[in-house]
Amino acid sequence: MSNALTSQSFPFEVVAKVRESSTITSFHLVPLDRHHWQHFEAGQFLTIQVPDPSTGGYVLRNYTVSSAPSDEGMYRITVKREAALAPGTPQGLASCWLHDVVEEGAIVIINGPRGGFKLDMGSKRPVILLSGGVGITPTISMLKVLANESERPVWFIHACDSGAVHALEKEVETLAARRAGIHVHYCYRFPSGDDVERARFHSAGFISRETVQKLLPLDDYQVYMCGPPPFMQAMYSLLTSLGVGKKNIAYEFFGPASLLSQAGHGDVSGVAAPPPTPIVDQSDNGIHLVLQKSDRRFAWDGSSESILSFLEAQGVEPPFSCRAGVCGSCVQDLVSGDVEYSEEPLDDIPPGRVLLCCSRPTTSIALNL
Template identity: 45%
Template sequence: MLSNQTIAIIKSTVPVLEVHGTAITKRFYNLMFTAYPELLNMFNHANQRQGKQQNALANAVYAAALHIDKLEAILPAVKQIAHKHRSLGVKPEQYPIVGQMLLQAIKDVLGDAATEEILQAWADAYGVIANVFIETEAEMYRQSEQQQGGFADFRAFRIEKKVGESDVITSFYLVPQDGGAIPAFEPGQYVSVKMSIPGEEYTHIRQYSLSDAPGKPYYRISVKREDALPGKPEGKVSTYLHETVQEGDVLWLSAPAGDFTLDRNDERPIVLISGGVGLTPLVSMLADLSETNRTNRRVTFIHAAQHGNVHALRSQVEELAQRSPQVSVYWCYDKPTADDRANRAFDKEGYIDLPWLQSVVPTKDASFYFCGPEPFMKLVYRLLKEWGVAAADIHFEFFGPMGSLEPAAEPKETAARS
């Protein structure tokens, strides 16, 4: 337990973290990777270069400081991060390293303002927060290993089938190399793929949603090839998977993880909204709902893509809808091709807007799940808020570090002066 004095000191640093949080986390990663370069194996290097990982950690540290007297308020975020840590193979012995580097980063960025009293308070607070993560992750490791077909860390899977789904998305059907059973998973969960790429100093780990229903003798991931764009490097892993990895090759997978899953106790209508490759966890949800006949819930599936050439898994979704009268499917293309127009391959041209959404979704009294590129997710989130959908009915998944879908706040005077 933290003393009242420690809690007061931590809370007094909240305004400082709001201003300097990202600078602290940038310094933290620089220190950690310099002292422990092997930890680069666990991180998406592109997210590091783009600052996403640093911003996500800054937000997490800020939230921990803000709620240090009632850590139960951040338990949902802890569990979400813990799922990722378990999937990546984070171990308890790595937490002291993180604590040491975080305190040094605070000291380096804040200078004389980081008094011994403040640093000690943060050391005490970090110890409490780290224990929450360690205990949560230990339970997740136990559950992962003890279930039927379960395993800890990473396991070898053979690529049984490689299928091009669109010009940019390819599916990989994966079966255990040892011929054993595979763990069950909840639709919406993901696996981590650990890969050594020739010429690369460090291994790479990427997390990909499982894109088919549970209960199959395989896992399926559907991967978008991430091409280089201005300000965005080429996806090393996705390119290697698309261009080099073939059927019969072996990938190392973690057991399924993640908390972006269906609420089985909710019998109201469900709306699944995806953009681009963000359809993968939602196709898994739709396939599970349709194939198992577990529910009579009305399901509306909406997918947005640029055009038909990059639209993956369309035939599977349409087949599921044909077999399931409770499922309605709508396609939204913002840059349809001439063939798309000739074949009437889409229901709406342009971006999703609120009048159109209200015309195809029968009620806002439903559970909404959405996933896709961050600008798309911000649009959907804004539309649902404008419609008055309850916050408890809005569920989403970021591909990568946790971001924010709320509009950016106006800069504070203190931030402007810093």
């Protein structure tokens, strides 16, 4: 797949660049043609074309929209500056370009919005918005919607290292004060003396089992969480150990989904969820996935959001990157069978190929894996 955006890509002007913390900056984007602004749902992301000096071409990066869907005509992305490992390496390329090169008045090319991590406005369940670091970007967009358009109880729980890197704090407080039923809890891993003096946080260290039990009454929650992998692993293990159903935990996680059920560094719950049990079925009933190279066969149970997630649950880990139909890293040969796409791929998929991250089988299929 190409690293250039498609005909659905449009130029946007950076009309504001706002420093949110020592490492995080927001960019307000307005289309040059107002008709190119598209409605989005809280939690979705934009895909941005970023110049790559090492090749003279472009790379694509996804950034969650941190503004509200009601802010028509403008998108805001809130980006943490990641340090590059070395010149020419992909880590930090996009965030350094945004932080160091892009200024107000610059034009960026975007495609969006897209993504399946979305706030379910049809549910009446109380909501937990759980974030670590720059993972606050989708949860604050969701909080904006819940504060203005819902009466559901909300617990907004955010973890970061200290006040120096805490972004969007005042915005969260303003939203929480908008109506009753919104509760805010900040956990600082390494609070400074100034943080203590100003009482900027509610707990220190890691978000613990005891903290969550004291903070949350017993209820049937819908959880939305986003953050770095160790944080996500720890929170997933903690929540499931407290009885929160896996089907009620939605997350934005750019890594193998199977990692969420493995204990990792930062696991403060003390309880690790067991690894998924592979589903192997040699019968001819129902839909099956056949991996021709490895001579393996699995029964599709219909519960996975994509072929990629399903294969990961069976212990198979195909290559991937964005998990959102953008980068093309997970494209594979489709030897036989048919699939449907829950998220339209950014580029056209040629016949005989399939994008694993956003497709599901509609018949038994065979992959060249």
